[in-house]
Amino acid sequence: MRGRVTAESEWVAVDWGTSNLRVWGIGSGGRVLFARASAQGMATLAPDAYPRILADILAPDIAPAGRPIDALICGMAGARHGWMEAPYLDAPADLGTLAGAAVTASEPGARLCARILPGVCQRGGGVEDVMRGEETQLLGLTTLVPHFSGIVCMPGTHCKWVVLSGRRVQRFATVMTGELFDVLRAHSVLRHACTGSGQGPDHAEGFNIGLVAGVDAPQRLPAMLFKVRAGALLSARTPDWCAGYLSGLLIGAEIGAQREWIGSGDLALVGSTGLVELYAQAMAKVGKQALIIDGHVASLAGLMAARQARD
Amino acid sequence: MRGRVTAESEWVAVDWGTSNLRVWGIGSGGRVLFARASAQGMATLAPDAYPRILADILAPDIAPAGRPIDALICGMAGARHGWMEAPYLDAPADLGTLAGAAVTASEPGARLCARILPGVCQRGGGVEDVMRGEETQLLGLTTLVPHFSGIVCMPGTHCKWVVLSGRRVQRFATVMTGELFDVLRAHSVLRHACTGSGQGPDHAEGFNIGLVAGVDAPQRLPAMLFKVRAGALLSARTPDWCAGYLSGLLIGAEIGAQREWIGSGDLALVGSTGLVELYAQAMAKVGKQALIIDGHVASLAGLMAARQARD
Numbered sequence: 001m002r003g004r005v006t007a008e009s010e011w012v013a014v015d016w017g018t019s020n021l022r023v024w025g026i027g028s029g030g031r032v033l034f035a036r037a038s039a040q041g042m043a044t045l046a047p048d049a050y051p052r053i054l055a056d057i058l059a060p061d062i063a064p065a066g067r068p069i070d071a072l073i074c075g076m077a078g079a080r081h082g083w084m085e086a087p088y089l090d091a092p093a094d095l096g097t098l099a100g101a102a103v104t105a106s107e108p109g110a111r112l113c114a115r116i117l118p119g120v121c122q123r124g125g126g127v128e129d130v131m132r133g134e135e136t137q138l139l140g141l142t143t144l145v146p147h148f149s150g151i152v153c154m155p156g157t158h159c160k161w162v163v164l165s166g167r168r169v170q171r172f173a174t175v176m177t178g179e180l181f182d183v184l185r186a187h188s189v190l191r192h193a194c195t196g197s198g199q200g201p202d203h204a205e206g207f208n209i210g211l212v213a214g215v216d217a218p219q220r221l222p223a224m225l226f227k228v229r230a231g232a233l234l235s236a237r238t239p240d241w242c243a244g245y246l247s248g249l250l251i252g253a254e255i256g257a258q259r260e261w262i263g264s265g266d267l268a269l270v271g272s273t274g275l276v277e278l279y280a281q282a283m284a285k286v287g288k289q290a291l292i293i294d295g296h297v298a299s300l301a302g303l304m305a306a307r308q309a310r311d
Numbered sequence: 312m313r314g315r316v317t318a319e320s321e322w323v324a325v326d327w328g329t330s331n332l333r334v335w336g337i338g339s340g341g342r343v344l345f346a347r348a349s350a351q352g353m354a355t356l357a358p359d360a361y362p363r364i365l366a367d368i369l370a371p372d373i374a375p376a377g378r379p380i381d382a383l384i385c386g387m388a389g390a391r392h393g394w395m396e397a398p399y400l401d402a403p404a405d406l407g408t409l410a411g412a413a414v415t416a417s418e419p420g421a422r423l424c425a426r427i428l429p430g431v432c433q434r435g436g437g438v439e440d441v442m443r444g445e446e447t448q449l450l451g452l453t454t455l456v457p458h459f460s461g462i463v464c465m466p467g468t469h470c471k472w473v474v475l476s477g478r479r480v481q482r483f484a485t486v487m488t489g490e491l492f493d494v495l496r497a498h499s500v501l502r503h504a505c506t507g508s509g510q511g512p513d514h515a516e517g518f519n520i521g522l523v524a525g526v527d528a529p530q531r532l533p534a535m536l537f538k539v540r541a542g543a544l545l546s547a548r549t550p551d552w553c554a555g556y557l558s559g560l561l562i563g564a565e566i567g568a569q570r571e572w573i574g575s576g577d578l579a580l581v582g583s584t585g586l587v588e589l590y591a592q593a594m595a596k597v598g599k600q601a602l603i604i605d606g607h608v609a610s611l612a613g614l615m616a617a618r619q620a621r622d
Contacts, residue, residue: 080544121545126524128541158500158537174537176499183498188490189469213437219530219568222561226469226485230439233391234432250533257530 008033009062011070012112013303014054015296016077017133018043018157021053022296023071025061030304034061042076042083050083050105054112064111071106071114072307074136074299078103078116088121088130095139095167099306117306120169129174133299134160137270140301141293142167150266153283153290155275157182159254161261173261177254178275181247184225193232196240198247206237206244207278214252215285221253247278255282262288271295319344320373322381323423324614325365326607327388328444329354329468332364333607334382336372341615345372353387353394361394361416365423375422382417382425383618385610386444389414389427399432399441406450406478410617428617431480440485444610445471448581451612452604453478461577464594464601466586468493470565472572484572488565489586492558495536504543507551509558517548517555518589525563526596532564558589566593573599582606 009025016022019041025033040053054071055064062069078086084105089097098117106114119132134154141148141164154160157178163170185194196203213224228246231237237245255262267283268291269276276292283290320336327333330352336344351364365382366375373380389397395416400408409428417425430443445465452459452475465471468489474481496505507514524535539557542548548556566573578594579602580587587603594601 121541123545126538128538128545130541130544161534173534174541175534176536177533179499180533180536183494187494187498188487219532219564221530221532222488222491222565223472223484223486223568225487225491227437227439230432230441230485233441234434234439253530254533257534 009069011072011307012058012062013300013307014071014073014077014114015133015136015299015303016073016075016082017041018076021057022299023054023057024300024303025058026304026307032300036060042079042081045082047081047083050077051107051110051112051114054114058112062112066111068109068111068113070307071112072102072303073105073114073116074303074306075133077105078119079132083114084116086116086118088119089135091120091122091169091171093120093135093169095135095142095169096309098135098139099309102306120172122172127171127173129172131160131172131174134162135169136302136306137295137298138162138164138169138302139167139305140298140303141268141270143301143305144293144298145268145291148266148268148291150268151261151263152268152270153279154295155269155271155279156295161258163261175254175258177250181250184246185243190225190228190242190246193228193237193242194239194246196238196243198240198243200240202238202240203244206241207248210245210248210250211252211282211285214249214254215256215282218253218256221249224249251278251282252285255279255286259286262286267291268293270298320380322383322618323369323373324611324618325382325384325388325425326386326444326447326610326614327384327393328352328386332368333610334365334368335611335614336369337615337618343611347371353390353392356393358392358394361388362418362421362423362425365425369423377422379420379422379424381618382423383413383614384416384425384427385447385614385617388416389430390443394425395427397427397429399430400446402431402433402480402482404431404446404480406446406453406480407620409446409450410620413617431483433483438482438484440483442471442483442485445473446480447613447617448606448609449473449475449480449613450478450616451609451614452579452581454612454616455604455609456579456602459577459579459602461579462572462574463579463581464569464590465606466580466582466590467606472569474572486565486569488561492561495557496554501536501539501553501557504539504548504553505550505557507549507554509551509554511551513549513551514555517552518559521556521559521561522563522593522596525560525565526567526593529564529567532560535560562589562593563596566590566597570597573597578602579604581609
């Protein structure tokens with residue numbers, strides 16, 4: 001079995017983020033032969049660990065010796081403290097140039113010939129920003145929805161808001177909503193109230209109340225956060241309700257503050273299923289419908305498009 | 312020596328917060344005979360630990376046996392998971408009634424007869440809030456500045472904004488600025504950039520730039536937070552600059568969002584010296600002068616006023 005699959009894999013697509021590693025073996029005609037994932041993200045790795053980890057995750061499908069196989073990588077593996085730094089492209093940036101700007105990270109003659117795509121940065125006082133991984137998802141979006149131009153909202157630990165014109169990233173901004181939720185729930189006084197599972201009717205009720213509060217007055221976010229604790233103390237709000245309120249408040253405040261971005265044009269949401277659904281609910285509160293694209297689908301499509309651009 | 316001081320202490324004033332314990336021995340005519348502090352705050356204590364810790368910190372000045380001595384306590388010792396719960400007064404609340412609502416926490420016949428002052432709460436959808444300790448500082452403010460009526464801003468882990476009319480707390484709100492700074496600097500991706508000491512010209516420059524950004528567009532706080540990281544990556548901002556920017560941005564966003572509170576009336580800042588100075592700089596950006604009162608002075612004055620109210 002192993003030999004047969006190895007023969008069919010023409011190259012390997014790799015999304016190597018801060019927290020996770022995801023690989024796909026690609027055969028002729030762009031057919032996906034296998035997909036694997038692990039929690040060996042960039043945050044936990046020393047630079048010299050990458051080649052071995054990549055070989056290990058591919059071992060069931062690609063033998064350790066043989067002719068060289070290309071691995072095209074996007075994400076935090078290309079950060080300064082990742083495998084090898086892939087310098088940023090400057091926005092406004094043409095996503096058609098990503099592949100040409102990739103760096104080769106593997107040793108000459110290695111079985112896996114690893115190239116890492118660059119991220120995109122934005123320079124200048126007050127607008128400085130960076131992305132790594134999302135640029136590849138954006139390139140994927142341009143192949144999945146060929147004539148899309150508009151705003152792309154990419155929820156996650158660091159949510160990206162992007163003005164995309166065809167293959168051109170015009171400008172973008174990062175909103176730390178996901179990480180605010182994580183650190184407040186784990187490390188702040190709100191942790192006592194937010195021990196809920198994120199399920200159930202209480203969660204949905206809290207989410208909706210927080211969402212409306214955040215959309216209506218995003219500037220009051222640091223004041224409304226404390227309502228989580230006050231609600232638990234004074235009104236015996238359940239842990240599910242509190243976790244839902246915190247999530248809704250943060251997402252609502254993000255949407256409320258980004259109304260100038262949302263505007264009247266097309267809007268796409270790219271990310272993981274559960275999170276994108278929460279954002280779609282929030283968008284509906286401001287009367288906006290969004291096109292929804294799964295984040296992994298977008299990453300794979302982007303890696304395929306970048307591979308084609310090089311060929 | 313010990314005997315002489317013991318004989319002079321008529322009672323003990325105690326500010327028992329989340330992180331710290333502070334005691335003052337008070338003699339005749341309200342003279343402060345001694346002051347001591349420790350890091351044995353409510354957050355680290357089981358309910359049955361309080362009597363021993365209070366006796367220990369007073370031991371150099373008050374012998375363990377003898378006639379009963381009153382200890383009047385404000386702060387988190389009266390929280391649900393503190394020494395003994397002192398139920399909240401409801402806002403609008405008359406601070407002249409604090410002493411009458413105190414609960415007795417010590418065992419009958421104990422050397423230290425400990426009473427804990429209540430906090431103040433505010434009920435109702437969207438405005439629920441709680442304070443413990445600040446109500447005593449507010450009472451202190453009314454004796455230190457007898458005719459003050461206006462807004463009191465009380466910076467700290469959970470900054471309180473209070474509308475005070477004479478001795479009446481009309482309404483208040485908690486803004487989590489201090490805790491946001493702490494958790495973001497310790498636990499978020501910004502920790503890599505914000506390792507600075509909080510000193511030096513870079514810190515002052517970062518603080519001022521963050522302050523202006525926050526005051527101008529408080530609703531964009533979750534987006535501007537990430538500029539800390541982008542600035543470190545793209546412009547080699549120093550750790551001091553980044554820590555200053557984060558502090559300025561958070562305080563600026565708080566002031567910018569609370570403009571409706573600031574209004575045109577009198578404004579007092581109550582808190583620790585360094586923090587209150589940062590807030591005074593921020594107030595100046597919106598053209599507001601503030602009366603500055605040290606937080607410990609206000610706590611002690613409030614405990615004295617509450618003691619007098621009981622007598």
